Amino acid sequence: MSAQKKNSKSPEADKHWSEHVTETSDALDLESGVFTLTDPREIAHSLKRSADASQRRKTDPFRSAMSMLTFYINRAGRHLPDKQRECLEQARNELRELYGRPRQRHHHPN
Numbered sequence: 001m002s003a004q005k006k007n008s009k010s011p012e013a014d015k016h017w018s019e020h021v022t023e024t025s026d027a028l029d030l031e032s033g034v035f036t037l038t039d040p041r042e043i044a045h046s047l048k049r050s051a052d053a054s055q056r057r058k059t060d061p062f063r064s065a066m067s068m069l070t071f072y073i074n075r076a077g078r079h080l081p082d083k084q085r086e087c088l089e090q091a092r093n094e095l096r097e098l099y100g101r102p103r104q105r106h107h108h109p110n
Contacts, residue, residue: 028054028064035072040087043069044094062099069095 034046047069051061059067073080073088080088093103 028057028068030068035069035088036084038084038087040090040094043088043091044098047091047095048098062095062101065095065099066092 028047028050030050031046034043034050037043037046044065047065048061050068051057051065054061054064057064069088069092073085076085096103
């Protein structure tokens with residue numbers, strides 16, 4: 001028996017899994033192509049519209065919108081182009097601003 005464990009999941013299966021979660025999540029219904037937009041403010045506005053309108057979310061609109069954005073960034077992982085990752089990270093701050101939340105501060109260990 002080989003010491004290596006064969007991964008039975010194909011990249012297509014991962015794509016379908018994350019797509020399924022995005023489409024059926026209790027968080028919210030997303031507007032088509034929201035994560036491919038190139039303007040962080042447009043992304044944030046789209047997520048806010050979806051979160052505010054959702055009847056399926058189990059938490060407040062801000063958390064639902066931020067959760068979906070974080071989920072997408074994490075699932076895309078290293079396959080996400082740097083330019084798009086930067087845009088999505090900026091969308092986090094735009095989303096905080098739209099909901100009147102303070103921008104997140106980075107805590108540095110002493």
